Amino acid sequence: MLIFTCPYCGAEAEETELTPGGEAHLTRHGPGSSDDELQDYLFSRENPKGVHFERWRHSYGCGKWFHAARCTATLEVFGTYPAQTSEPPQEIKDAISAKRPGWSWREFSA
Amino acid sequence: MKRYSAFAIAKEAFRQHTGWERAWRSPEPKARYDVVIVGAGGHGLATAYYLGKNFGITNVAVIEKGWLGGGNTGRNTTIIRSNYLQDPSAAIYEKARSLYETLSQDLNYNIMFSPRGVIMLAQTHHEVRGYQRTAHANALQGVKTEYIGPQRVKELCPIINLDGPRYPVLGGLWQERGGTARHDAVAWGYARACSDMGMDIIQQCEVTGVRSEGGRVTGVSTTKGDIACTKLGIVVAGHSGVLADMAGFRLPIESVALQALVSEPIKPCMDVVVMANTVHGYMSQSDKGEMVIGGGADGFNNYTQRGSFHHVEETVRALIETFPMISRLKMLRWWGGIVDMTGDRSPILSKTPLDGCFINCGWGTGGFKAIPGSGWGMAELMATGHSPLTEAFSLDRFKEGRFIDESVAAGVAH
Numbered sequence: 001m002l003i004f005t006c007p008y009c010g011a012e013a014e015e016t017e018l019t020p021g022g023e024a025h026l027t028r029h030g031p032g033s034s035d036d037e038l039q040d041y042l043f044s045r046e047n048p049k050g051v052h053f054e055r056w057r058h059s060y061g062c063g064k065w066f067h068a069a070r071c072t073a074t075l076e077v078f079g080t081y082p083a084q085t086s087e088p089p090q091e092i093k094d095a096i097s098a099k100r101p102g103w104s105w106r107e108f109s110a
Numbered sequence: 111m112k113r114y115s116a117f118a119i120a121k122e123a124f125r126q127h128t129g130w131e132r133a134w135r136s137p138e139p140k141a142r143y144d145v146v147i148v149g150a151g152g153h154g155l156a157t158a159y160y161l162g163k164n165f166g167i168t169n170v171a172v173i174e175k176g177w178l179g180g181g182n183t184g185r186n187t188t189i190i191r192s193n194y195l196q197d198p199s200a201a202i203y204e205k206a207r208s209l210y211e212t213l214s215q216d217l218n219y220n221i222m223f224s225p226r227g228v229i230m231l232a233q234t235h236h237e238v239r240g241y242q243r244t245a246h247a248n249a250l251q252g253v254k255t256e257y258i259g260p261q262r263v264k265e266l267c268p269i270i271n272l273d274g275p276r277y278p279v280l281g282g283l284w285q286e287r288g289g290t291a292r293h294d295a296v297a298w299g300y301a302r303a304c305s306d307m308g309m310d311i312i313q314q315c316e317v318t319g320v321r322s323e324g325g326r327v328t329g330v331s332t333t334k335g336d337i338a339c340t341k342l343g344i345v346v347a348g349h350s351g352v353l354a355d356m357a358g359f360r361l362p363i364e365s366v367a368l369q370a371l372v373s374e375p376i377k378p379c380m381d382v383v384v385m386a387n388t389v390h391g392y393m394s395q396s397d398k399g400e401m402v403i404g405g406g407a408d409g410f411n412n413y414t415q416r417g418s419f420h421h422v423e424e425t426v427r428a429l430i431e432t433f434p435m436i437s438r439l440k441m442l443r444w445w446g447g448i449v450d451m452t453g454d455r456s457p458i459l460s461k462t463p464l465d466g467c468f469i470n471c472g473w474g475t476g477g478f479k480a481i482p483g484s485g486w487g488m489a490e491l492m493a494t495g496h497s498p499l500t501e502a503f504s505l506d507r508f509k510e511g512r513f514i515d516e517s518v519a520a521g522v523a524h
Contacts, residue, residue, distance in 0.1 A: 001418060002410070016420045020409035022364070039509040043362030043453045047351035049413045072365075072411045 002070075007080045009062040021055035024067045025086060025106070049073050051096055051103045053088060056080075069096055111306040113218050133298060134305035139312050139337050143171045145492065146330055146339035148317050148353060150174035151183040152293075153470055153477065154345035155300035155311075156485020157492070162307040164486070165493040170309040171339075172301075173332060175316040175349075179297030182347050185415075185447035186478040187370050187392065187404040189383050191228040191288035193255045195244050196514045198502035199456060200251040205499060206483030210291060213482060219299030221291045222397070228288030228383040229263060231432070232281040237388060241283035255285045266382050274431040277389055290383060290394055296481055320357040326465040327357070341492055342467045348413065348448025350471035359463045361471070362453050362508045367417035367446040368407040368475050371426075373439040375399030389428030393436075401436055403429060407449060407475055417446040449474050453508060455517035459488050459500035468492050469505070 002015045023045050029037040046052065052072050057065050067085070069078040069092050078099065079092045087108060096103055097110040104110070112118065112131055122129050145161060147154045150172045161167040172178075190210055192203035209216075210223050232238040245257040260272050263282045272279045301311055312334065319331035320342065329338035344353045348365045375398050385392035390406035405425030408417045422444065430437045452458060452472040457480070459470045470488045473480060487499030502514055 001420075015410075015418055023411075035509045039362070043508040044360045045351075045362065045364050047361070047364050047411060048355075049349070049352050049365075052411055054410065073413050075412065075414055 002075060002077060004056060004068055004077060004080050006058045006061055006064070007066050007082050008064045009058065011058070011061050013058060013061055017058065017060045019057045019059040021057055021065065024053040024055045024083075046106060048105060051078075051100055051105050053105060053108075055083065071100070111302065114220075133302040134311055136313065137310045139171060139173075139310065139315065139332070139334050142329075142338040143310070144169040144339065145341045145343065146170070146337055147172045147343040147345055148330065149181075149344070149346040150178035150297070150301065150311055150313065151181050151345065151347060152179065152296050152300065152481035153347075153473070153484045153488070154343070155297055155304060156481050157343055157345060157470065157488040158304045158309055158485075159300045159307075160485045160489035161493060162304065162309060164489055167493060168307045168309055170304070171337060172304065172309065172311045173315050173317060173330070173337070174311070174313045177313050178301050178311060179294050182447040182449065182477060183297045183481075184294055185370065185445055186293055187394070187402050188290040188293045188478060189228065189288070189385070189392065189394065190223070190291060190479040191285050191383075192253050192479070193228070193230065193244060193248055193283055193285045193288070194516060195247050196456070196516060197251060198514050199516055200248065200253050202483045202487060202499050202503075203480055204251070204253050204483075205486060206480045207287065209482035209486065211287075213291075213296070213299070217299035217303045219295060219302055221295040221299050223289065223291040225287050225289040226381050226383065227266065227284065227286045228385065229258075229266060229282040229284050231263070231279055231384060231386045231388075232283070233277045233279060233386060233388040235280070238280050241281065244283055253285075254287060255283055258282050258284045267380060267384055269379050269433055269435050270384070271432055271434050277386070277428065277431055279432070288383065293478055296478075300485075317353065317356070320353070320464070320467070322358070322464055327467040340466060343470065343488065343492055344467065345470045345488070347450050347471060347473065347477065350450050350469065354462075354469065357462065357464050357467055361458070361469075361505075363450045363458075363472055364411055365413060365448050365450055366407045366410065367412040367415065368404075368449045369417040369422055369444065369446045370402070370404040371422060371444040372396065372400040372402050372442050373436065374442050376401070376439065379435070386428065386432060389425070389432070391425040391429040391432075393429060393433065400442060401439060407451070413448055415446050415448055449477075451475075454513035454515045456514035457484070457503055458505050459484065459491060459497075459503040460505040461491075461495075462505060
């Protein structure tokens with residue numbers, strides 16, 4: 001069972017207290033965007049076997065959306081961070097690098 | 111290949127069963143094939159089989175990372191039905207269901223197809239209207255289904271509780287020609303027939319790269335060396351994204367865990383398949399007497415073939431209200447598979463941005479029922495570049511907004 005620490009309220013929450021929200025750091029293309037951009041935003045996903053960044057909502061807690069770094073091949077959680085950012089903070093990147101040297105995900109890497 | 115028959119069993123009985131041969135060969139890979147299929151699950155093997163049977167293409171290798179049929183083919187709940195709302199879905203699933211009817215004879219391998227009938231329960235008024243609509247759509251599509259009332263549901267499945275306080279049974283969508291089949295046997299039967307046509311099934315051989323030249327596929331790198339090919343078919347379900355990454359394109363797919371379980375075996379008590387989509391549970395009884403139970407998929411990306419305990423708990427909790435008699439049964443086995451979910455919950459059978467490379471994926475939580483139809487269409491697509499069965503399921507539909515929206519039609523993943 002996945003256990004995350006909510007970066008807002010500090011509570012340690014297991015997955016029944018949380019709602020998964022899919023891939024993080026998507027660029028939200030709007031009206032006037034090309035078909036390719038809309039496809040990327042709405043449908044294309046990294047879906048990696050390994051390091052992944054994703055959104056979770058602390059639904060049965062403080063109710064806030066946050067981001068998590070996790071390994072989809074082992075279910076290991078590297079860390080969580082507030083959602084008001086367009087890239088993972090350095091300490092999260094460092095925490096991943098300690099366990100998965102040489103990792104990369106979209107434009108982010110060790 | 112020696113044919114299986116009652117006569118063969120009698121003959122072998124007289125010589126201590128020493129004359130049976132291996133069902134398929136286990137050759138080392140050749141340097142080059144006309145077609146390489148990655149993934150020896152049901153869909154991959156069916157694709158190879160119909161390439162040989164319908165198009166005479168037999169210089170084919172089917173490459174498998176583990177053992178054949180060891181992925182989702184061996185992990186599903188074996189339900190076969192074709193009561194879909196959208197026309198392209200009804201066409202390919204009905205093709206599959208009709209091929210299942212004679213598959214044992216075609217393959218000379220008993221896949222134990224049991225057309226025992228499938229009921230999809232309507233437990234909310236929304237579902238009542240939805241299934242009545244599906245029944246009308248199926249009539250137009252030439253798929254025989256029928257909307258039935260609660261009393262008929264009770265006649266078909268006496269162990270059901272119609273008056274559950276939370277989930278009353280208001281009716282159901284009944285497909286008499288749906289049912290189950292022995293899932294491993296489907297893979298084994300196709301494998302034996304492919305091997306008999308001279309195709310190479312190469313197990314314990316992981317693809318580590320896709321080789322291309324000037325935008326055209328030239329082969330694959332594997333743990334058993336490089337294998338050249340003219341056409342490549344990627345049929346790897348949950349790992350589709352990993353293979354697409356090797357081939358240099360992205361997919362509108364997320365891989366999540368879907369779980370199932372079986373109870374201890376009990377005496378025959380239920381001779382239909384019952385699906386309850388509102389509560390995300392479905393159940394049938396296997397020939398061994400186990401109650402086979404499946405539920406909803408997890409909501410997060412996962413490649414570990416195990417899922418969250420609370421999903422199983424939710425499924426069983428809801429099914430106990432509808433089937434009170436299962437409340438004291440012990441769970442015998444519990445497992446997970448990695449399913450490839452698309453945005454519209456319909457599969458992708460398509461050419462890809464890499465010339466000569468084709469993909470068959472996105473079957474999500476309901477691929478087993480589609481195996482023969484999927485293989486039939488995919489083989490036609492790979493051999494001729496076009497198939498009426500697969501046309502609507504192309505990869506570019508997401509860019510063009512041409513969805514085959516079964517997620518809305520079913521209200522759930524299906």
